[in-house]
Amino acid sequence: MAIFEKKKNTLICRFNGETIWILPWGNNSIRVISTLMGKPVLNDWALIQPDGNPPDPVIEINDDSAALTAGKIRIHVKKMRGRGLELAFYNRKGELLFRERDSGGALKQKARKYSPLSGGDYKISAFFETGAGEHLYGMGQYQQEFLDLKHCNLELAHRNSQASVPFVLSSFGYGFLWHNPSIGEVSFGENYSQWFSECSAQIDYWVTSGDTPREILSAYADATGHVPMMPEYGLGFWQCKLRYWNQEQLLNVAREYKKRNIPIDVIVCDFFHWPHMGDFRFEEEFFPDPKAMVEELTKLDIKLMVSVWPQIDLKSESYAEMREKGLLVHTERGVIIQMRFGGESVFFDATNPEAREYVWQKCKKNYYSNGIHIFWLDEAEPEYGEYDFENYRYSMGTALQVSNIYPQMYSRTFYEGMEKENQQNIVNLVRCAWAGSQRYGALVWSGDVHCDFTTFRRQLCAGLNMGIAGIPWWTTDIGGFHGGDPTDPGFRELFVRWFQWGCFCPVMRLHGDRRPTGNPVFRKDGSISLFTGSDNEVWSYGPEAYEILVRYIRLRELLKPYTREIMRDAHENGAPVMRPMFFEFPGEHESWLVKDQYMFGPDILVAPVMEAAALSRKVFLPPGAEWTELHSGKKYSGGCTITAEAPLEVIPVFLKNDALKEIIGAI
Numbered sequence: 001m002a003i004f005e006k007k008k009n010t011l012i013c014r015f016n017g018e019t020i021w022i023l024p025w026g027n028n029s030i031r032v033i034s035t036l037m038g039k040p041v042l043n044d045w046a047l048i049q050p051d052g053n054p055p056d057p058v059i060e061i062n063d064d065s066a067a068l069t070a071g072k073i074r075i076h077v078k079k080m081r082g083r084g085l086e087l088a089f090y091n092r093k094g095e096l097l098f099r100e101r102d103s104g105g106a107l108k109q110k111a112r113k114y115s116p117l118s119g120g121d122y123k124i125s126a127f128f129e130t131g132a133g134e135h136l137y138g139m140g141q142y143q144q145e146f147l148d149l150k151h152c153n154l155e156l157a158h159r160n161s162q163a164s165v166p167f168v169l170s171s172f173g174y175g176f177l178w179h180n181p182s183i184g185e186v187s188f189g190e191n192y193s194q195w196f197s198e199c200s201a202q203i204d205y206w207v208t209s210g211d212t213p214r215e216i217l218s219a220y221a222d223a224t225g226h227v228p229m230m231p232e233y234g235l236g237f238w239q240c241k242l243r244y245w246n247q248e249q250l251l252n253v254a255r256e257y258k259k260r261n262i263p264i265d266v267i268v269c270d271f272f273h274w275p276h277m278g279d280f281r282f283e284e285e286f287f288p289d290p291k292a293m294v295e296e297l298t299k300l301d302i303k304l305m306v307s308v309w310p311q312i313d314l315k316s317e318s319y320a321e322m323r324e325k326g327l328l329v330h331t332e333r334g335v336i337i338q339m340r341f342g343g344e345s346v347f348f349d350a351t352n353p354e355a356r357e358y359v360w361q362k363c364k365k366n367y368y369s370n371g372i373h374i375f376w377l378d379e380a381e382p383e384y385g386e387y388d389f390e391n392y393r394y395s396m397g398t399a400l401q402v403s404n405i406y407p408q409m410y411s412r413t414f415y416e417g418m419e420k421e422n423q424q425n426i427v428n429l430v431r432c433a434w435a436g437s438q439r440y441g442a443l444v445w446s447g448d449v450h451c452d453f454t455t456f457r458r459q460l461c462a463g464l465n466m467g468i469a470g471i472p473w474w475t476t477d478i479g480g481f482h483g484g485d486p487t488d489p490g491f492r493e494l495f496v497r498w499f500q501w502g503c504f505c506p507v508m509r510l511h512g513d514r515r516p517t518g519n520p521v522f523r524k525d526g527s528i529s530l531f532t533g534s535d536n537e538v539w540s541y542g543p544e545a546y547e548i549l550v551r552y553i554r555l556r557e558l559l560k561p562y563t564r565e566i567m568r569d570a571h572e573n574g575a576p577v578m579r580p581m582f583f584e585f586p587g588e589h590e591s592w593l594v595k596d597q598y599m600f601g602p603d604i605l606v607a608p609v610m611e612a613a614a615l616s617r618k619v620f621l622p623p624g625a626e627w628t629e630l631h632s633g634k635k636y637s638g639g640c641t642i643t644a645e646a647p648l649e650v651i652p653v654f655l656k657n658d659a660l661k662e663i664i665g666a667i
Contacts, residue, residue: 003079004066006059011068013077015084018112020077024057026050026223028071028209031179032087035202036114036122045181045405046224046435047206073097073174073209086111089174091209097174101127101192112203121401124180124197126205134172135592136188137580138468140165140433141446145454147461147580147595149188156184156197156404157389158381161447163432164404165469166195167220171582171592175216177206177223177435181405183389198389199400213468213583214575220470221574225439227472230506230567231425233303233374234443234473235560236265237553238509240305241536242481243270245521245529246286247293253537258300262538262550263557267297268511271307271378272530277345278316280308280359281366285523294371305374305429306367310359310382310410311338311345318362322348327355329382330393338392339385342530347382350409351396360417373423375414380407380432407432408440415440429509433471443473443507451480451491451512456498457596457610463505464598467576474578477511478502479536485515486540493612493648496545500651501608503552503559504600506567506577512536548649551667558663566601577601585622594620603659607644607652619644619652627654633664 005012013020021040025031025047033040058069064079072092080086080103088099100111115123136149141163146152149168156164156178166178166186178186184197195205206223210216221227239257244250250269257264275283282290297304312319312328314337322328329338329347338346349355363375384392392399394406411430418426418441426441433444446462449455459476466474479495486492502508514534521529534540538549556563569575576583579599581591597607597619605627607619621627623639630653636642644652655664 004061004077006061009057009059011059011061011066011077013066013085015079018084020085022068022075022077024054024068024070025206026208026219027054028073028215029206029219029223030068030070030073030075030089030208031204031206032075033202033204034112038201040202040204043179043204045179046177046408047179048223048225048436050222072211073207075207083108084110089207089209091173096131097170097172097209098128098130098193101129117199121199121201124200124203126195126203128193129191130193131172132190134170136168136170138165138168138465138470139186140469140471141444141462141466143449143455143458143462145457145461145595147464148593149465151188151190153185153187156182156186157387158404158407158432158434159387160381160383160431161449162381163407163434163444163466163471165433165435165437165466165471167435167469169213169216169468173209173211173216175208175210175220177220179204179206179435181402181434183400183403199398212586214573217468217470217574217576221438224436224470226572226574227438227570228427228441229425229571230473230564231427233265234427234507235563235567236263236508237556238266238268238305238507239264239537240268240270240509240511242511242513242533243272243530245273245532247288247290251293251296254297254300254302256537256539257302260539263553264302266303266305266374268305268376269307270376271309272342273307276313276316277309277343278312278318278322278348280318280362283529286529290367290372291370298371303374304372305376306372307376307378308363308414309379310347310350310377311379312348313343313345315343322355322358325354325358326395327352327358332391332393334391337385339383349394350406350413351394351402355395356409356413356416360413363414364417364421368418368421373418375428377410377414377428377430380410380430382406404434406434407442408434408437411437411440411442427473429475435470438471438473442471443475444471445474445509446476448481449477450482451484451494453494453610453612455480456494460501460598460608460610461595463578464576464580464595467578468580468583470574472570472574472576473506475505475507475509476502478509479512481512483515484512486534486536486542490612492541492545495541496548496648497609497651499549500552501606503556503651504578504604504606504653508553508556510536510538514540551649555663555667558666562601562603562660569601581620581622585624588622590620591622603656605654605656607654609646609651614646616643616646617652618642619654621654625656626658627656628658628664629654630664631667
């Protein structure tokens, strides 16, 4: 059999039991699948079949080499004497983007390594040589103060506040998706990148080449799916705390916002409003009439979002039936308890279509039919009590093989259910994501992060890299989640700075578990319901902070027409809402290096104050534009770094080339 073969639009390469498929996958993009002693499989984990009719690829076959060209990308495969096949990727100019590493001579290194496991799968490694001076971005959300991921080692696994989305964008002009939901690692070294999977049947990745970051992300959105159009209520302010424990408390907060004439679009009913996890309904004692609650909020022009957890408590009314039907994540060994918080529970198996339908039908009956059309999908990683991935199994495979796809399937559960009800522009808040989650209306937040300036700085890097990883809808708990006393002056400062930044995030959402913790909530039978935190409304932080916070909520309202158009760009073209500077200014070297400022859409430069007691900060103003300071109206020519004044009430914001002149000085 020939080493190289053309079959329709696919280049097939075979050598020593290994089979490699190389095929075009969208404009300027190529998919590579490789397996040992078997036939590659076109899994649809994140990649979807390309739309449209791109030109057929150009496939060239010679005695000891072959090549496939798809638009602006070309892959060259060469047979190396005695050691298999070597792949190299080039852009439209013929410049090398990256290549598989060579053998190293006597080192006998392998670019594609399959280490067998019992049962037939492999531990898989893929090694690529990279050039000097490369910068890398994306990969989802990691709690670290790095925007450029070059020289970083990253776990390919989800945890509370960590969302591993294995897409990376290179300053050399390519994007790379590791199309594998297994647990693993990636190392971005100075001279090579190594992708590693703990358990998989094949290597599968997708590569695109483009002249700009925008072009690369557009191709990636085409390949993995576009985010829906953000609905109108996603453009304004969302109020939340841990937790409104009864119906009247929640309604009183909504009424107070309206009484004070403070714009608000969404109010949130957080966790443990239910009897047990897995009951998927309100506890009647504390929420006696959900339909009436929603009706009053609707009259106030406020949407209600309700928290749903994927855990099923062993005491839940759903547990026995779901276990009998095989709708739960399976524990391989030991006690069948996967988390202990507010009860002993296991997770529903979101990779199982029957389990997804079961959960949706419960939520449809008890929430959706009462007018609740936004869901908060918490615990989406899922957050096991111990992240012992070897000990869990889904219907789609073992946790080692497929666990990273869980949050995507969790979002899919609600998206497809709501879609069947003919709902348009679906958005659900979710604590984790994987490649493709965006097409299921996933608005990701950064998890249960702490309340300090170090954590604050990490959120900016996380949000920017999440957008580059193809998840344009992203937000944080303003002020952080864990702790924070509204009466503490130091926390008030942090809170105000975080709140200002929240005005320029994709969704402006207030949440947190504030101190001191509230008094225990008792049921009529004397049993204790879950704890509830202190107040977390804008009037909870004192009169000085209150005036500042309300000002930024009103600014968010003024920005709605602009924000709507950014959301349209995300929906149609895959552009992030929060954009690293290089996205808008790829030709400026400095734009690839700055990590503490960004573009909110094409025209607003945002430079959050993320240091305690700071009253000014450095801001890089890119060349080729004139920049107007939002608060003062002062104009600057680009191509310089300035020191911007930043008293507590001011976040440095600059408008490009007279954009949005109507909001200058508005706050």
